[in-house]
Amino acid sequence: MSNARLVSQVPDADTASWCNTIIKGDCVSRLELLPEKSVDVVFADPPYNLQLNGDLTRPDQSRVDAVDNDWDQFDSFAAYDAFTRAWLLAVRRVLKPNGTIWVIGSYHNIFRVGSIMQDLGFWMLNDIVWRKANPMPNFRGRRFQNAHETMIWASRDKEARSYTFNYEAMKAANDDLQMRSDWHFPICSGGERLKDESGQKVHPTQKPEALLARVILSSSRPGDVILDPFFGTGTTGAVAKRLGRNYVGIEREDDYIAAATQRIAAVEPLDSLSIRVTAGKRAEPRVPFNTLIESGLLQPGTELTDAKGRYSALVRADGTIAVGNEAASIHRMGARVQGLEACNGWTFWHIRHEGKLQVIDELRRQVRSSMETA
Amino acid sequence: MSNARLVSQVPDADTASWCNTIIKGDCVSRLELLPEKSVDVVFADPPYNLQLNGDLTRPDQSRVDAVDNDWDQFDSFAAYDAFTRAWLLAVRRVLKPNGTIWVIGSYHNIFRVGSIMQDLGFWMLNDIVWRKANPMPNFRGRRFQNAHETMIWASRDKEARSYTFNYEAMKAANDDLQMRSDWHFPICSGGERLKDESGQKVHPTQKPEALLARVILSSSRPGDVILDPFFGTGTTGAVAKRLGRNYVGIEREDDYIAAATQRIAAVEPLDSLSIRVTAGKRAEPRVPFNTLIESGLLQPGTELTDAKGRYSALVRADGTIAVGNEAASIHRMGARVQGLEACNGWTFWHIRHEGKLQVIDELRRQVRSSMETA
DNA sequence: CCGGAAGTTGAATCGAATG
């Protein structure tokens, strides 16, 4: 695999040989070929174990093209459970300790998948509901229209603390409101839906790229490795490549592999500027309070107050602030004057600047900005 | 139980002695007192087995009042599974062959509940998503906002063919479109939320009556018997009585029984079932900016400018826009480049389209119009 | 000009949370 296949700014020289390939075969046995702790994110769209009896016809007597493939046939819940446990275990071995996994399913299988994930030690972060903009109607009128599917997002371990979640990016993309657990997307159709020469859909359950894009943008960084053990026609690979991530797919059926290979080859990765992840304050360089003093933005002896002028403190040369005889950090003193356990001093304290109160976090922003240009 | 009673419009004199009562005690042992095959619908809101560590504070340092009741403490998944199997078995005995059961839960427990239901022979009809209009935010920014809960609706047996589903009523209530599996309701608050003398909520997880009303209206008929084995403060009973159904509740805690008794006594049954749960015409749906990208109307890398071309920004794949090294939402970046506090990014930013500038609000209009036709 | 009703604005509160 040449580095040229990967976009810039990503760790490329040491990308493993199996990256950005489709491995043919059964996912449990093929996963044994991958090193442990080597992938950042897993997206899995396993067989749903639909239990369909006979044909379903629309009110006009046309026949619904159901999922009746061999790969969705299981003899019992026990057989499906064993299958599920096996692939989840195999996937867990290759997942990094801080990696996360997504599994999508419907009410036919998602409860079994979720239980087994918990039994194996995965730690649930969210269940995400994909609300379909254009779901298939319920033709018999005996149930509610099945208008959603469910995704489970989980970390490899309960103890994982530094899994990737691009909170700020999701929030900014959602008009500055934090992203909820219910997502709204159309199903995969139109030009995006892969068809064969005779116009038949290549895969019965192809997922929309927009769904995968949000999955990947929320829980991975450029250059990460994303594994899809049920690759199908390669939606995960196509979106990963477009977004500057590495993929690895496992698939049994030659037809699907052929379609996915062709599809992914046609994908043009976005330039590196377009895929940069919006970082939250967590990722910004830490600026100690006394940097403000050292840089001359703030003089010792300056008076700090809260936004309403109820409390005041004096800046001291050593980077502490004083109230009466006591001195402490901006955070501890902010907490103490309010009688709270904790306080963010950067957003609590203000200075008087040209007659108006200005939060000292603004001074920190100026320091950071000058750090970048320096 | 006579057939005549089943078709009457209201619960009447020949109802069994245990109907419209609250039975005190543990639900598994108390259910043994009820005759088998005697209830039409079960609604169950079992403990969720939340596994909370320590306190959670809001960004303003106020403390979140968590669910820390004894009844939600289990030693292990195995203990929770045994509890779940026991009450589901007991409930199944008293359910009529054509009866159905609803169980509500969250990702903490719903996968275990669903698996066990399938193992015991219940047959899933739908999973229903309750999308909360006003969920609690995620204060730490480490996950998606947990904005929904899940209900499972199942028949007692796979073979049940004549369970009750008021398809036409649901469709009529939904502006003549089939009722979908995703429902939208506010959480229980305001005057509906039961408070004690000191203003504290009586029950930590009281469900909204609107939710129960749709459950009952969709899956039962007037005069039916509805069992709630975790009665709590009696939402199921209050709504059942109002809608002309019989209820029977089982509850262990005296405080909850007292509150439920008083609450239900104050309920006036409706004289007509023409009252339906109105979904209410929603305001124009909010379209987050990244919907434009996800729908393909706007490509990452596209340049945005203001109407006079003084400022420009780059669209990124994650739904933010970038000016230089900084990225933010369309609104915040619009404000920043102008040096303002706020800005409506939808009307500020434009794209070049066929040689002319087009405001991105026009793209939003296109998305909304395609949502309507879908 | 006074008193009270009625309407408006803004602050404060709080919710099944593996945080």
Add this chain to the structure above:
DNA sequence: GCATTCGATTCAACTTCCG
């Protein structure tokens, strides 16, 4: 060390209007 919150609801504070 210091980052992190959304929407419904209620209540207090204030304004306006009318007799």
